Amino acid sequence: MTDIMEASGGLSLTTRLDVAAGVERLRSNDVSAKVLAGDSTLWGPEAEEEASIRLGWTDTFDRSIDLVEKLSKVRAELAEQGVGHVVLCGMGGSSLAPEVISRTLDLGLTVMDTTDPGQIVAEIGEESLRRTVVVVSSKSGSTVETDSQRRAFEAAFASVGVEDWSKRFVFVTDPGSRLESLAEEQGSYLFLADPTVGGRYSALTAFGLVPTALAGADVTALIKEAQDFRASIEGSPDNPAVLLGAVIAHQPTITIADDGTGIVGLGDWAEQLIAESLGKDSKGTLPVVLEHPAAPGARGTDRVYTTVGGASDGLAPGGSALAVPDAAVNGPLGAQFLCWELATAFAGHLLQVDPFNQPNVTESKENTNRILDEGLPEAEPTAVDGDVEIYGGQGSTVAAALGQLLVDASAPDAYLAVMAYLDRFDDKAVAALRSELSERTGAPVTFGWGPRFLHSTGQFHKGGRQTGVFLQITGAVGEDLEIPGKDRTFGTLQAAQAAGDAQALKGRGRPFVRLHLTDRERGVNQLLSAVRELS
Incomplete structure (x- = not known):
């Protein structure tokens, strides 16, 4: 199936998916018009109070x-x-x-x-x-x-x-x-x-x-751009946001990549929007941000492969059929923002979840505050392998620990989340773990920098489907820095955040391993070498 929809706002969505059932549900319930009108009843009675004070984004740009x-x-x-x-x-x-x-x-x-x-x-x-x-x-x-x-x-x-x-x-x-x-x-x-x-x-x-x-x-x-997009879809039940809402809700996972035509990094923003809005009540759609359109893990029977860009021909004929995404969203950035926001709210209606609350986000924060008050928990590594201390899991080597996580991730509906409490510039090489692990498992693999991801996929980890397998990476601090006016350093705060999130995840009985790099540069190289040794 190919379905191309264009709005006068300049944004188009093209998809090969059969999402007719989801689109029809949204149309028959007049969801698009009701959201634009500020109707707070679309997500059930329990969500109505929150939704009634959280729908200003549908026209906030007029005030901005x-x-x-x-x-x-x-x-x-x-x-x-x-x-x-x-x-x-x-x-x-x-x-x-x-x-x-x-x-x-x-x-x-x-x-x-x-x-x-x-x-x-x-x-x-x-x-x-x-x-x-x-x-x-x-x-x-x-x-x-x-x-x-x-x-x-x-x-x-x-x-x-x-x-x-x-x-x-x-x-x-x-x-x-x-x-x-x-x-x-x-x-x-x-x-x-x-x-x-x-x-x-x-x-x-x-x-x-x-x-x-x-x-x-x-x-x-x-x-x-946002004003033009809204004007183009008002009064029309057939619009790109409705189609995108059905696409987001179509499979348990959505993978997102820039297509190279002018929009850069939208996946990181959409990741938070989707994960925090839909990852609750033990269900929801898991977003996976891809490094590029050909990145490992883009496709699978459990996921929708999506590209975003500024051009309007994301599914144009030509080239390898394998390079054609399941869905492509193309258009100006202001329109992209509004379209994805609307689509996520529409997907919440289809999945029957409240897209405006975040009931599990505070859990790690509360754990962190308690640890800061009581002191960091003492723990002895399960094993030490070179420049890496291993906490939890099985095996005495990094390769063995990673191998076991891949085994755990082979369970039905499982996904593997890599969470790095490191410097995302100086330690950026560690992000390659996502693609390396994706090449070795059929499960979706996500990557997040801590504590950044706590305000994003952290909600999904705790409130979404309880099939996550978790790899936390921490590192030794070289030059620490006092937080003025507080009796702690940034290094202490970072360690407490990692420990607090670990408590929340392990408390759910999910597979969890922490790898601590006693030397960051050598440790990152060791991790990458170890995963490349795995078949």
Whole structure:
């Protein structure tokens, strides 16, 4: 089956899948029109209260246009001071959309969604600090990672003699939060976001637009793309968002790759949107972000292989049939954001889950806070192999531990999640584990940087289908960094987050192995060598 649908907003979805049943359910229930109208009853009575205050994203861009004039003024004021390097401190919904916009438009925005001390030290120690503005984004204003990063930058600005450093901060938050009060107290720039929009649906609110506008993005164009897309689908039950909703709900797993035609990194944003929205009640669709269209693990009888891009001919004839995805979503970035948000909400209707809550996200946070209060748990490695300590699992070598995880992942409906609490720049080579493991198992394999993934796939790990197999990777800390005003370091916080998540996963009785790299560079090489030894 081939079905091509185009909207006047310039976005098209092409699919070879037979998703007629899902599309018909959405059409017959008039789901598209009801969501656009703000109907909160579509996901059942238990979800209605939450949905009633979380549907602002369907037209939030109409209000976001009011941000443009103030953003232009702030950017001009910073430029007069020679400030042009933008650092974003945020997690999950506060950072992933800005990262996609920045990568797609090649803005050079630095995203700090980590607690790894090496990554933070590298940023606050750079000569560019004197020309840096820090955007601190948090809906609640109390996100531990973001608050810790803010404190580190405050101290760094003071240490290099930046005068009036309070003007080097731009706060993005919900009305009434702790950050709003702090901004008013110290005289920092403040942008209030739309409180009727949840974090993962906030791409076209102040959370997505403020840091990228300060970095040079034409956010008016993004807003116009979303407006055009919405206008093109209003009153039409046959539209790309409806088809994409049926595609997302079609199989237990959706794999996503950039097709190379202009959109960069959308899969990382869509991963959070889908995993956190649909991974609950022991069901949901697992998103897997692929490195490129030909990456291992793209296809399988249990998954839908999807590409995204800016061109409009993602399934054009020609080339190898094996390279043709099951579905292709092509069009401008602003339209992409709205289409995927709508489609995820529609998929929630089909799967009968509430797409707006995240009931299991706080579990690891609570474990982390308890560990920070009581101290890191003491543990002896099961075995030591070269530069790697092995905790849990079976076997005395890294190869044996990885081999057992692949055996565990061969169970029906299983997936393998690799979770690396490391520096995603200096230790980036470890990400190759996803493709290497995918070549050796029929199960879906995901990769996430900790604690970044806790605000994304972390919900699916705990609330989605209980078939996960988990590999956690931690590493020795070289130069640690105190968190100003707190009785702990970033290294301690990172270790507590890893330990807290481990407790949550092991408490569910799922296969879990932690590999600790006593030397990061040599340890990463050892991991990659070990997995390549496996058949």
